[in-house]
Amino acid sequence: MGLPRGHLRPFSTAAVRLRRPPSGSISHEVKDNKEWQQELEQHIARGQLALARQVFDRIPAPDARAYNALIRAYSWRGPFHAAIDLYRSMLYFRVPPNKYTFPFVLKACSALADLCAGRTIHAHAAAVGLHTDLFVSTALIDLYIRCARFGPAANVFAKMPMRDVVAWNAMLAGYANHGMYHHAIAHLLDMQDRGGLRPNASTLVSLLPLLAQHGALFQGTSVHAYCLRAYLDQNEEQVLIGTALLDMYAKCKHLVYACRVFHGMTVRNEVTWSALIGGFVLCDRMTEAFNLFKDMLVEGMCFLSATSVASALRVCASLADLRMGTQLHALLAKSGIHADLTAGNSLLSMYAKAGLINEATMLFDEIAIKDTISYGALLSGYVQNGKAEEAFLVFKKMQACNVQPDIATMVSLIPACSHLAALQHGRCSHGSVIIRGLALETSICNSLIDMYAKCGRIDLSRQVFDKMPARDIVSWNTMIAGYGIHGLGKEATTLFLSMKNQGFEPDDVTFICLIAACSHSGLVTEGKHWFDTMTHKYGILPRMEHYICMVDLLARGGFLDEAYQFIQSMPLKADVRVWGALLGACRIHKNIDLGKQVSRMIQKLGPEGTGNFVLLSNIFSAAGRFDEAAEVRIIQKVKGFKKSPGCSWIEINGSLHAFVGGDQSHPCSPDIYHELDNILIDIKKLGYQADTSFVLQDLEEEEKEKALLYHSEKLAIAFGVLSLNEDKTIFVTKNLRVCGDCHTAIKYMTLVRNRTIIVRDANRFHHFKNGQCSCGDFW
């Protein structure tokens, strides 16, 4: 036959080594081809592929039928290379392949995603006029789609003289697997209109995950109705269809329907359970998700798999239930599943989210072949645990190991720059996403907006925002929040209005960002207006976070009594964060009586954080009541709470320099302290007086003045003055709020050293210039 010379590589001699003496249960008799064929097929039917191969090798002159039987067996479960090798040997011995050969050898190519071999075999089939055969064409479509070649797949489909539902399904599965929603829907309609075919169970099993991915609940419900009408949910594929429907409802966050499908199923498998558990996790109903997981275990241990445990581990991470998480870890180890990559990554992520970053690192080291997700889980673990520099090291290691970062990796990495307030690192990460072609991805832009805002470049945030091809609600919220931390309440409001004009519905987070922006800008009336708008116009039920913002807004604006009344009128029981916001304002406005009252309320709730002890102690100190301040600190110590030390840092030429109060560890310390002493002399000439009420200990006035002078933010600024040219802005970040005395002193520093100074503290940005601060002393 006239097969064209293809590009298949020459087969190995091993592949054509024939006629070995028989062994084992192989017959020694002389047989005709029909008898050999029977023996061959018997072994194949029993799954004895090695014996089948021995029989095949005994056949003196195997015909196409013998070749096809073995190729089909190999293409079913592998080894797939053996199927292709056998096809090559068929060509070598000039046994013409037929319409029963091509579909199976193509299936093997598809399993190996071997496009090169597949194309050659396509050419062979075309040469003998078999390329438009129904089964050959379907196998070709499968192959091309597996290799993401939609054009050739569509060409093959178009040339088919007749198509059955399997052929239509092959194309549909391709569109669906690649998330091509519109192509898939158009193809489905075409199948019914032009093809005159009704979708079968396979059609819908391909289609439903796509609908789930796109949250297409309406279409999904129509599919459900179709299943019921066509009795598709009652055949032997009930588990597949039922699970796909359940998953679609779960991903569309319609758990009532998902549960209804689940309870209506008479047969369930591990996937069914995993899909439902995943749905509850998606809807943040963690306790119910975990109960379902336990029910699943009760129903049968055979359901335990890496996938179902992955959801359960996510629940443990979210509920911070480490005890249960470690039990699951043990369960996985006992079942031998812990070596699975999914399971390993899930465990690693659980420990990282629980703050046990060392355990997470150990697990990471134990994973033999790490993928992008393993690196991503560890990297985000470091970022979430405040170890931004370690996160960069993981990123470097990832690149060294040739594991490609993807969108999620970069979205995890970019906030590390925000945490360090390291603009240089941030710009490098921006460059990195540009090189990778990811710079216009919505989630990437969102983290860039946030990063630039937190690194003091709100102008660059806005540039990224303006250039985005598609924005989501997070984009708008992040930009509004960015304006908020820069004290640009008016800009935040303007952006909110244009968001509405562009047809975006604000969500609960939008209002948190907006009210916080008003709070940081002293726009008390506007903030109150937006809170009312949120509840009355948008029907958003305020969460504790909204109340915190409102108390902060009122109290910081000086309306301490109104804030107190507001807390009393809350429908929720105010938690420590709400009272903490009021206590913080009592400190700023030096209202000791209310501060004491509030601190009593906090004590009733039980101390849940260290910040409140510090605040209360500060209030007493500010009033000169040092004994009581000391008492609060003793209680704090006895109860085992540690105050995080105030720390400031500054980036000079891409390197970070960190300082704590009174720090002398920096190599330039003598120069820094000398410069600070000179600055103190100069600013005193302009009228600066140290506000010693900010000193927490009972010291002599002069000592108090020194204690203030060496606050971490002042040390960092002095280092900035020494290291940067006059035209450069000094940008300092502080982990706590900037102290009141420093705030005053920095204003004077801008005058005596002719500098622009930006301090990003735990709360907001302070732009100091010409003796003024952008916050208008409202911090």
Add this chain to the structure above:
DNA sequence: TTAGGGTTAG
């Protein structure tokens, strides 16, 4: 048919 890392607020 399921599943593992990611962006906003307080």
